[in-house]
Amino acid sequence: MGRILIVEDEPAIAELIALHLRHEGHEVRQATDAAEAAERVREALPDLVILDWMLPGESGVTLARRWRSDGRTKELPIIMLTARSEERDLVAGLDAGADDYLTKPFKPSELMARIRAVLRRKLPEALDSAVVVGELSLDPATRRVHYGRSELQLGPTEFRLLRFLMTYPERVHSRAQLLDRVWGDHVFIEERTVDVHIKRLRGALAPAGCDGLIETVRGAGYRLSRPQASASAA
Numbered sequence: 001m002g003r004i005l006i007v008e009d010e011p012a013i014a015e016l017i018a019l020h021l022r023h024e025g026h027e028v029r030q031a032t033d034a035a036e037a038a039e040r041v042r043e044a045l046p047d048l049v050i051l052d053w054m055l056p057g058e059s060g061v062t063l064a065r066r067w068r069s070d071g072r073t074k075e076l077p078i079i080m081l082t083a084r085s086e087e088r089d090l091v092a093g094l095d096a097g098a099d100d101y102l103t104k105p106f107k108p109s110e111l112m113a114r115i116r117a118v119l120r121r122k123l124p125e126a127l128d129s130a131v132v133v134g135e136l137s138l139d140p141a142t143r144r145v146h147y148g149r150s151e152l153q154l155g156p157t158e159f160r161l162l163r164f165l166m167t168y169p170e171r172v173h174s175r176a177q178l179l180d181r182v183w184g185d186h187v188f189i190e191e192r193t194v195d196v197h198i199k200r201l202r203g204a205l206a207p208a209g210c211d212g213l214i215e216t217v218r219g220a221g222y223r224l225s226r227p228q229a230s231a232s233a234a
Contacts, residue, residue, distance in 0.1 A: 003046045007063075009032045021112075021115075029046065034062070037051070038063065049076060050115075051081065051098070053093065062096075080098040133213075138159075152208055153204060157183075158200050162201055169225070170226060173222060178221070194222075213225055
């Protein structure tokens, strides 16, 4: 499931949210103010941020605006929590870049539903839906990968790496981006570790002859290419 950052200065609310998130299988990190939240995101990009409006020092709205203006975090999914319930506050929160807005007090079940909805729109790889690219298929629910009828054996890191690459076929990802999205909070891993796991992933795909789908883009990173249909004879 997803890696979620809770930015909330009220411990009871933060723990209540964290409890429900962990129950649904999410990885949870917490921050109590904007400075700590910004540091957490610099360390590792989460799949979603639950952001309180009223924080000590800098407000959640200001922090959301800053994230939206940064190329690395401009697509970061944000759900804003606040005691402000007037329409102008809703508009201000959404204008700041929040994907959704929930007023306090709220029902945990409603927040979980909002989280699932945002993840479904923004990050299909964070859910348990199968991913298919050509004859290559990956099922997160059963942890199985097939190429045609052949089942492939992948280690857990290679599985997560392939899942991410398959979710965004043809898109080039730098080593730093892959560290963010696949390794998450393991911030002390060197970028060359990505190369090692790419090599292992290709090795796992080789028995089915589809290791060539993982391409190295010199000076940029890696991508998963869609299989090209064979050209018809003239």
